[in-house]
Amino acid sequence: MNKLKEIRIKKRLTQAEIGKIIGVSRFEVSRKEVGETVLNEDQIRKLCKALNVRSDYLLGLTEEE
Numbered sequence: 001m002n003k004l005k006e007i008r009i010k011k012r013l014t015q016a017e018i019g020k021i022i023g024v025s026r027f028e029v030s031r032k033e034v035g036e037t038v039l040n041e042d043q044i045r046k047l048c049k050a051l052n053v054r055s056d057y058l059l060g061l062t063e064e065e
Helices: 002-010 015-022 026-033 041-051
Strands: none
Touching: 002 015, 002 026, 002 041, 015 026, 015 041
């Protein structure tokens, strides 16, 4: 998921910090960023709330945060 990495870098967060938000390891965040695994609904909700972004932006459906 390219948007996850883009947002993480923009917000100056580490993979470990994102992992804490969604309850997974840094390694799992890395796998999600490259598309090996996907975010589930609960993880998307947590990220959107914590990072103040819209789900359609996080999922790459729009360029509007």
